[in-house]
Amino acid sequence: MTGKWRLYVADAIPFLLAEQTRSMPLMAHLEELRKRIVFSAVGVVVGFFACWSYADRIFNLVQQPLIQALRHHGLTGGLVYLNPTEPFNLYLEVGFVAGLFAASPFVFYQLWLFIAPALYRHEKRYVLPFVISTVVLFAAGGLFGYKMVYPASLDFLIGYGDRFQPMITIGEYTKLFVTIIVGLGLIFEMPILVFFLALMRVLTARWMWRNFRYSILVIFVVAAMVTPTTDILNMCLFATPMIGLYVLSIGVAWLVGSARSRRTAAR
Numbered sequence: 001m002t003g004k005w006r007l008y009v010a011d012a013i014p015f016l017l018a019e020q021t022r023s024m025p026l027m028a029h030l031e032e033l034r035k036r037i038v039f040s041a042v043g044v045v046v047g048f049f050a051c052w053s054y055a056d057r058i059f060n061l062v063q064q065p066l067i068q069a070l071r072h073h074g075l076t077g078g079l080v081y082l083n084p085t086e087p088f089n090l091y092l093e094v095g096f097v098a099g100l101f102a103a104s105p106f107v108f109y110q111l112w113l114f115i116a117p118a119l120y121r122h123e124k125r126y127v128l129p130f131v132i133s134t135v136v137l138f139a140a141g142g143l144f145g146y147k148m149v150y151p152a153s154l155d156f157l158i159g160y161g162d163r164f165q166p167m168i169t170i171g172e173y174t175k176l177f178v179t180i181i182v183g184l185g186l187i188f189e190m191p192i193l194v195f196f197l198a199l200m201r202v203l204t205a206r207w208m209w210r211n212f213r214y215s216i217l218v219i220f221v222v223a224a225m226v227t228p229t230t231d232i233l234n235m236c237l238f239a240t241p242m243i244g245l246y247v248l249s250i251g252v253a254w255l256v257g258s259a260r261s262r263r264t265a266a267r
Contacts, residue, residue: 032117036110043106047099055091058098062177065146066168069154073162079170086170093174097181101142108134115196134192141188141241145180149237153180153227156234183226187242194249198256205254208246215246 051058063079070077081087100107109131116124153176158166197203208215223238 032114036114040103040107040110043103043110044096044099047101047103048095049099051098051102052091052095054098055095058094059091061146062094062174065151065154066173068151069158070166072155073158075158075166077166079173080167081170083171090170090174093178097178100182101139101185104138105131105135108138119199130192134189137188137192138185141185142181144188144241145184149184149234150177150180152237153234179226184238184241188245190242190245191249191252195252195256198253203253205250205257208250208253212246216243219243219246 067078109127111134112127112130116127194203194208198205219242220235220239223235223242227234227238
């Protein structure tokens with residue numbers, strides 16, 4: 001074991017021991033997790049029914065990227081369906097996605113309630129910043145996907161097949177839409193994940209900065225896996241915000257480390 005890793009392990013041992021003394025039994029953890037999942041599911045269901053009456057308006061927003069991409073290439077038409085159940089399933093999925101974003105404050109608050117027992121008393125005051133930041137980042141990721149990534153992906157795909165008549169089905173279009181919007185919403189939560197990893201002393205700002213080159217490589221690999229197209233442009237559209245979020249996450253880890261150092265010096 002190198003000297004650097006000895007320092008990391010020595011720094012982490014006191015925290016892990018403190019966590020062990022404050023930890024609940026395994027069954028209590030599982031019961032708490034089950035309760036938070038059930039509450040979150042109920043919140044999403046409530047959000048779904050709240051958005052159901054606006055399904056037509058929401059669908060009009062969902063299909064706008066397709067209409068704009070078709071017009072850009074001089075095409076007309078819209079979505080088609082091959083199965084009589086597809087239109088109904090479309091409204092279910094649209095309502096679910098809208099309900100997920102509407103209920104995200106409640107869902108992220110349930111996540112906080114699950115995490116909070118493992119935190120120190122002075123760390124539990126972050127509840128409001130946690131909920132606000134997770135909701136804002138989740139919504140920002142979805143908005144970025146809707147305004148930037150999804151239109152660019154559709155424009156490329158439709159332009160690539162401009163010699164053919166497009167017949168885009170409801171099911172495939174909705175699947176692609178949900179994957180990009182929800183996927184980017186989750187990707188934008190990277191700074192929050194790094195915040196908790198830094199609190200647990202799993203990551204440090206120095207380590208993240210030293211491995212910046214390798215992280216960029218991993219980011220582009222992930223972007224290539226999740227992007228719906230094979231072109232470089234769309235891969236960069238996914239990778240660029242991830243790189244920005246990684247840099248922001250380094251700042252978050254640095255702030256956590258600085259606050260820990262000040263508390264240690266004050267003792």
